[in-house]
Amino acid sequence: MAEQDDIILAELSDEELVQQMHDDLYDGLKDEIEEAVHILLDRGWQPYRILTEALVAGMTIVGYDFRDGILFVPEVLLAANAMKGGMFILKPLLAETGAPKQGKMVIGTVKGDIHDIGKNLVSMMLEGAGFEVVDIGINNPVENYLEALEREQPDILGMSALLTTTMPYMKVVIDTMVEKGLRDDYIVLVGGAPLNEEFGRAIGADAYCRDAAVAVEMAKDFVSRKHNQMAAG
Amino acid sequence: MSDPLSRLLEARDWLMADGATGTNLFNMGLEAGEAPELWNVAHPERITALYRGAVEAGSDIFLTNSFGGNASRLRLHGAHRRVGELNRAAAELAREVADRAARRTVVAGSMGPTGEIMAPLGELTHALAVEMFHEQAEALKAGGADVLWVETISSADEFRAAAEAARSAEMPWCGTMSFDTAGRSMMGVTAADLAALVEKLPHPPVAFGANCGVGASDLLRTILSFAAEGTERPIIAKGNAGVPKYVHGHIHYDGTPELMADYATLARDCGARIIGGCCGTTPEHLRHMHAALEAHTPGPRPKLDVIAARLGGFSSVSDGSGEAPPERRRGGRRRRS
Numbered sequence: 001m002a003e004q005d006d007i008i009l010a011e012l013s014d015e016e017l018v019q020q021m022h023d024d025l026y027d028g029l030k031d032e033i034e035e036a037v038h039i040l041l042d043r044g045w046q047p048y049r050i051l052t053e054a055l056v057a058g059m060t061i062v063g064y065d066f067r068d069g070i071l072f073v074p075e076v077l078l079a080a081n082a083m084k085g086g087m088f089i090l091k092p093l094l095a096e097t098g099a100p101k102q103g104k105m106v107i108g109t110v111k112g113d114i115h116d117i118g119k120n121l122v123s124m125m126l127e128g129a130g131f132e133v134v135d136i137g138i139n140n141p142v143e144n145y146l147e148a149l150e151r152e153q154p155d156i157l158g159m160s161a162l163l164t165t166t167m168p169y170m171k172v173v174i175d176t177m178v179e180k181g182l183r184d185d186y187i188v189l190v191g192g193a194p195l196n197e198e199f200g201r202a203i204g205a206d207a208y209c210r211d212a213a214v215a216v217e218m219a220k221d222f223v224s225r226k227h228n229q230m231a232a233g
Numbered sequence: 234m235s236d237p238l239s240r241l242l243e244a245r246d247w248l249m250a251d252g253a254t255g256t257n258l259f260n261m262g263l264e265a266g267e268a269p270e271l272w273n274v275a276h277p278e279r280i281t282a283l284y285r286g287a288v289e290a291g292s293d294i295f296l297t298n299s300f301g302g303n304a305s306r307l308r309l310h311g312a313h314r315r316v317g318e319l320n321r322a323a324a325e326l327a328r329e330v331a332d333r334a335a336r337r338t339v340v341a342g343s344m345g346p347t348g349e350i351m352a353p354l355g356e357l358t359h360a361l362a363v364e365m366f367h368e369q370a371e372a373l374k375a376g377g378a379d380v381l382w383v384e385t386i387s388s389a390d391e392f393r394a395a396a397e398a399a400r401s402a403e404m405p406w407c408g409t410m411s412f413d414t415a416g417r418s419m420m421g422v423t424a425a426d427l428a429a430l431v432e433k434l435p436h437p438p439v440a441f442g443a444n445c446g447v448g449a450s451d452l453l454r455t456i457l458s459f460a461a462e463g464t465e466r467p468i469i470a471k472g473n474a475g476v477p478k479y480v481h482g483h484i485h486y487d488g489t490p491e492l493m494a495d496y497a498t499l500a501r502d503c504g505a506r507i508i509g510g511c512c513g514t515t516p517e518h519l520r521h522m523h524a525a526l527e528a529h530t531p532g533p534r535p536k537l538d539v540i541a542a543r544l545g546g547f548s549s550v551s552d553g554s555g556e557a558p559p560e561r562r563r564g565g566r567r568r569r570s
Contacts, residue, residue: 062563069414164512
C-alpha cells in the first residue's frame with residue numbers, strides 16, 4: 001500500500017474531502033489540512049462548519065486513540081500542529097462571523113513546574129473542540145491564576161503539574177480561591193501524570209482529567225451543565 | 234568493569250537502591266513548587282539526613298538530590314547558572330555519607346528529564362540536550378558520584394542524549410524510563426523498545442530499567458517485558474509506593490511497607506537485580522524491602538495475575554510490548570511521502 005496515487009484534494013467531493021481531512025489530521029499533515037480548509041472556504045462553507053465537521057471531528061478521533069493507548073504524545077502533537085494550521089486560517093473568520101463558542105478556559109502549569117507538554121495538548125485539543133483557551137504558561141504562582149481569572153472571566157480554570165513536588169500546589173490555588181470566595185465561580189479541572197481522581201477530589205477540584213481527550217469531554221460536560229443551571233435559575 | 238557499581242553487581246545477586254527524594258523532602262518541610270536542588274546548599278543537613286535514611290535502611294545505591302538539576306529545569310527558579318554548584322554539592326554530601334557508611338555504598342548522580350520536547354517535534358536540539366546533561370554530569374562527577382543515574386525519561390532521543398553526555402563525562406551510568414501511559418512511556422516507548430535501545434548505544438548503561446510510573450503492578454509488568462527480551466544487562470526496578478493521595482494537607486502514597494516488601498521480592502522474581510522505590514518510598518518501606526529481599530528464596534517469574542492479586546490491578550490492558558499495535562481508527566492514506 002506504499003505506492004498510492006496522489007489524491008488531489010480539490011477533486012474530492014465535499015464529503016470525501018472531509019473524510020480525507022480526518023485522515024490527514026490523524027497523520028499530522030499540516031500543509032494538506034491548510035489546503036483543504038481553503039478549498040472548503042472557496043466552496044462556500046461557513047468557517048464554523050469547517051471547524052466542527054472537519055477539524056473538531058477529526059481531532060476527536062485522534063483524542064479517542066490517544067485515550068485508548070493507540071496514539072502517543074508525538075503523534076498527537078503532530079495532529080494538533082496540523083489542526084493549528086487550519087485554525088490559524090479560520091480564527092479571524094470565526095470572529096467575524098460570530099460563531100458560537102463552547103466556552104472559555106484559563107490554563108497554566110503550577111509554580112515550580114516547567115512541564116507544559118500535557119498542558120499544551122489540552123490547550124490544543126480544547127481549541128480544536130471550539131473552546132477559547134488562554135494559556136498562562138508554566139511556573140504560575142497563585143497570583144497569576146487569580147489575575148488571569150479576573151481578567152479573562154473564563155468558565156474553566158485548568159491546572160497542570162507533572163511532578164510530585166509540584167502537584168500539591170494545586171491545592172494552594174484552590175484554597176486561595178475558596179478564601180476569596182471565588183471557588184464556585186469557576187469549573188476547576190486538574191491533570192498531570194502523578195495525579196489521580198481521588199487526589200483531584202481531595203484538593204477540591206471539580207474533576208481530574210486523565211489525558212487531553214478526557215479534559216475535552218469534561219470541559220464540554222461541565223460547561224453544558226453550568227449553562228443548564230443558569231437557564232434553570 | 235572497574236566502577237564500584239559493576240563490582241558490587243559481580244559480587245551480589247541483587248542490590249537495593251533507595252526510595253523517594255521529592256516526597257521524603259516534603260516530610261522535611263519542602264514546599265510545593267520549591268526546587269529541591271536548592272536545599273543542597275541552603276539546607277545541606279537535611280539532604281544528608283535524606284541520604285542517611287536510605288543508607289541506614291539498607292540501600293546499596295542511593296541517588297543524589299539533583300533530579301531537576303539541569304539548566305532547563307533550574308532556569309525556572311532563576312538558578313540555571315548554578316548547575317555546577319548545586320550538582321556538585323548534591324554529590325559531595327552523598328560522597329560523605331557513603332564514605333562513612335559501614336558497608337560499600339554507591340553514590341548515583343541523579344539526572345532527570347529536561348522537561349522539553351526534542352526536535353523536530355519540539356524545540357530542544359540533540360546538541361543542546363547533550364550539553365545540558367553533560368554540564369550536570371561533570372558536576373556530579375566532580376562531587377564524587379560513582380555512577381550517573383538517568384531517570385524518569387520518556388523519550389528515546391532524550392535517553393540517547395543523556396547517554397552521550399555520560400560518555401563525554403567518561404562516567405558509567407544507569408538509565409531508567411517512566412512507563413506511565415497505557416504501559417508505555419509518555420512518548421510511546423515500550424519496554425521492548427528500551428531493551429533494544431540500550432544495546433545499540435555506543436556507551437551502554439551498566440544497568441537499565443523502569444522507575445516511577447503508575448503503581449507497583451504496572452512497573453513489574455514492565456520488568457517482565459524487559460526480561461522477556463532476554464537481556465543480559467542488569468535490570469532496575471524502582472516503583473512508586475502505591476498511588477498519591479491527599480491526606481491532612483500532605484501527599485501520601487498509599488503503598489504500605491508490607492506491600493513494598495512484597496513488591497521487592499516479586500521484582501526479584503521478575504528478573505530485576507537492582508530494586509528500589511520511587512515516589513512515596515520512605516526509609517521504613519526500604520527497611521521492610523531489605524528484610525524481605527534478604528529472606529527471599531528466588532522463585533519462578535510471577536504471572537501477571539499473581540502480581541495483580543498481590544499488589545493490585547494494572548492501569549491498562551497491556552504494556553504494548555511484543556504484540557501487534559492496536560488498530561488505528563484513521564490515517565494511513567498519505568498522499569505524499
